[in-house]
Amino acid sequence: MRREKQREMLERIRERLASKTTDMAPFALQVPASHYVSGEQTEQEIDALFRKRPLLVALTPHLPHPGDYLAHDVIDTALLLVRDQDGKARAYLNACRHRGARIAEGQGHKSSFSCPFHAWNWGLDGKIIARPNSHEGFAAAESRYDELIEVECHETAGLIFVLLEGEGIEAQVDQLVGDVLPDLELFDIPGTVYIDRRSTELACNYKFFLDGFAETYHIAPLHKNSISPFCYSNSTLVDRMREVVHLMSPRKTIDREFEKPAEDQRSPLPYCTTEYLIAPNVLLTHQVDHIQFWRVYPVDGADRCLVELNVFWPGPLDDDAERKAHLNVDLVWDVTTKEDFPQSVSIHSNLASGALPDLVFGRNEPALIYYHQNIARAIGSERLIPSMKSGKTAPSRQWLTRAGDSQQERRGFASERSLPWSINVENM
Ligand code: FES
Ligand SMILES: [Fe+2]
Numbered sequence: 001m002r003r004e005k006q007r008e009m010l011e012r013i014r015e016r017l018a019s020k021t022t023d024m025a026p027f028a029l030q031v032p033a034s035h036y037v038s039g040e041q042t043e044q045e046i047d048a049l050f051r052k053r054p055l056l057v058a059l060t061p062h063l064p065h066p067g068d069y070l071a072h073d074v075i076d077t078a079l080l081l082v083r084d085q086d087g088k089a090r091a092y093l094n095a096c097r098h099r100g101a102r103i104a105e106g107q108g109h110k111s112s113f114s115c116p117f118h119a120w121n122w123g124l125d126g127k128i129i130a131r132p133n134s135h136e137g138f139a140a141a142e143s144r145y146d147e148l149i150e151v152e153c154h155e156t157a158g159l160i161f162v163l164l165e166g167e168g169i170e171a172q173v174d175q176l177v178g179d180v181l182p183d184l185e186l187f188d189i190p191g192t193v194y195i196d197r198r199s200t201e202l203a204c205n206y207k208f209f210l211d212g213f214a215e216t217y218h219i220a221p222l223h224k225n226s227i228s229p230f231c232y233s234n235s236t237l238v239d240r241m242r243e244v245v246h247l248m249s250p251r252k253t254i255d256r257e258f259e260k261p262a263e264d265q266r267s268p269l270p271y272c273t274t275e276y277l278i279a280p281n282v283l284l285t286h287q288v289d290h291i292q293f294w295r296v297y298p299v300d301g302a303d304r305c306l307v308e309l310n311v312f313w314p315g316p317l318d319d320d321a322e323r324k325a326h327l328n329v330d331l332v333w334d335v336t337t338k339e340d341f342p343q344s345v346s347i348h349s350n351l352a353s354g355a356l357p358d359l360v361f362g363r364n365e366p367a368l369i370y371y372h373q374n375i376a377r378a379i380g381s382e383r384l385i386p387s388m389k390s391g392k393t394a395p396s397r398q399w400l401t402r403a404g405d406s407q408q409e410r411r412g413f414a415s416e417r418s419l420p421w422s423i424n425v426e427n428m
Helices: 003-019 039-051 169-187 206-211 254-258 319-352 366-378 397-402 407-418
Strands: 029-032 055-059 068-074 077-083 089-093 107-109 112-114 121-123 128-130 150-156 159-163 192-202 237-241 244-250 272-278 282-287 290-298 305-314 358-361
Touching: 003 237, 003 244, 003 254, 029 366, 039 290, 039 366, 055 068, 055 077, 055 282, 055 290, 077 159, 150 169, 159 169, 169 244, 169 272, 192 319, 206 290, 206 305, 206 319, 206 366, 237 366, 244 366, 290 319, 305 319, 358 366
Parallel strands: none
Antiparallel strands: 029 358, 055 159, 068 077, 068 107, 077 089, 089 150, 112 121, 121 128, 150 159, 192 305, 237 244, 244 272, 272 282, 282 290, 290 305
16 A cells, blocks of 8 residues: 555544444335345355456465465365466366366375375376376377366465456456555565465355355444444444455554654554455555454355455564464464354344345445445346335335444434435445
């Protein structure tokens, strides 16, 4: 993030904190239960967003050196990410061209890949090296069995994307994240070191996982005994950057930064959770001094998901930094699994039961509105996020204006009353 932008963001934060407000969307948004629990919609999302758009699957420090690899499944597609001898990140189907076995598992370093089934040996360039003990049995086979199937892959600013269907990944990645690359370059993701990962399956739609990170409105009530004492609740900057939703949420220590005499030395970054919500399934976070990379995939339809956290720390690490980094992985995972994830699961079950017809995002939750609009737009859905005509009263209006008791909560929903309750795909 450029210096000038940092100063601008810091001033916006200062203004928000001083006025006890948060960035607001121009409208509140009603979201029907089907947006989360429909198997048909999930299939549409998988097709449009997971298969036909570039997906951010790894960061450069997953594969820092030639020969480094990462086996990674994108829903039902097993991929093998590899840094080849020339330093290029490449993606192959993790499927041997003999009879389809996975040629590698996990993460590590190899000079070549030996298939566990019959020991065909594959190079980092995806080409066959040897078929041991095959008695020339494949000499007459077509040459396509000599190469792993390659998937389009593009690496930029420390991000590694793949494209499962279609072509032109570089232009598509630029379309998706071009606006955030200057921010990310400052974070020097390639200079960070992979620390560790955690993963779990949750009984909820994959979008609920991201919803939990797209607002700070819940910090004070839900995290009152964990992170709330350190973080401001419901004072967050939110910007749309093409398909990415950008959030900056300050910690209470940011007050110190405002006291620095030289304005050009002030930066919000060491005092903020700086998030990039990249539809459909990634949350990339610069957290004070390190990087958290969250990915989520639907599992077997609408009602389950697989969440994974990867943590990266600025390198090189001494022993103290390494201890701190590992402790951080445990702390983050502890808070999210004990406090955030149970909410996602309980909301999903209420919607899936059919008892709850819809839910609503307030104007004070703009990142949620923008993220879900991105999803709806990608699948061409107007019916899934219905338009409510100007002047009509939302069915749950009374419930909305009664709900909660904080000043900021009232402000978030009350302002909506003076606006037309209106949203459709043209507003996106
Ligand atoms: S399946 Fe890989 S060598 Fe047979
Ligand atoms: Fe949370």
